Amino acid sequence: MTNLFKKSAVYILFGLMTGGFTLTPAASQTVKVAQSTTMEVIGGAKPPMGWLQFCKAFASDCAVKPAKPVRVKLSAAKLAELDRVNRAVNAEIAPVTDMELYGVEELWTYPTEGKGDCEDYVLLKRRALIEAGWPRQALLITVVRDLKGDGHAVLTVVTDRGDYALDNQAEDVKPWADTGYTFVKRQSQADANQWVLLGDGIGPVGVATAP
Template sequence: MRHSLPLAAAMMVAIFGSVGPATAEAAGVKVPLGFRMMCLKTPEECLGGGASHVEATAEVMATLKRVNSHVNRAITPEAGGPVIWRVGVSAGDCDEYAATKRNLLIRAGIPPSAIRFAYVKARGEGHAIVVVKTDRGDFVLDNLHRSVRPLAQTGYRIISMSGADPKAWSAG
């Protein structure tokens, strides 16, 4: 066990190019450490692929609403949990909501590259959300709101967002 931390650090450098604090900053871009740790533990949760945008059909919008509602009901809010982002848990913070929503959206047929994680300022604190890129704009799935809303109507200031490759984040 004493070699686990150096091995994990080496793997993070290999995957992301660096190891940093809870929110790593490279060229001003914040990449949550918990996201990085999730990618090491469950790399299948951090794969891209498929179209970078999806057509906002009635079926797609219904899927977004269904997943947002289901996850918001299934996870009990719990502040200060583990740093690592987790999927399919019964309690967690915004990271768990976001990771679980992305997982379920992919399983429902939404292309992974059209689903982005975003780190925003909400209520004066950092907050993780899911953004789905569509031909009608970006839509937000958020544990702080029951409805799926256009990003422009949320009032959020994006600090950083994952790209079509979820491991590649850029400044908001």
């Protein structure tokens, strides 16, 4: 991990915990918890190539033992925390493709120099929430088709009020079914290194899959 990323992550986490970031009025208002739905898991799936590559580069982040699935008890305060993390990371990172940044089609990593693509946003949000005390089993990297039909990644959070999505293409944290996306596959709750196929998954979406 580069010193630049360490400084960036510490800065983001400090800002989130101390309220140091300037949020838009919508983010500073009381966030109401609504009943959502839980995604349907219909079977196993191959992990994206980007995840396997990420695990080689950041082995300690992937060296976790299988654990019992967890649903976070979602209060207005918890949902507001998700909202703050989503907005803070979205504001700090500029969207840039892997080809523009690294000269390759796909590379999952933590954002550097304040730039990254959708998977990089997800990885940083996931890490920030884990370090803030959220259970890993409830924070799942998820592959979707976005509103244009393109491959995209979001972070889904499993709660007792349903599954919510943190997205670099949206400021608001939404119930997954309200995003308009087609949800294809995500990490297993029990084992972050295993992936599962979701109920409306319809095949590869431009996020490379392991052979």
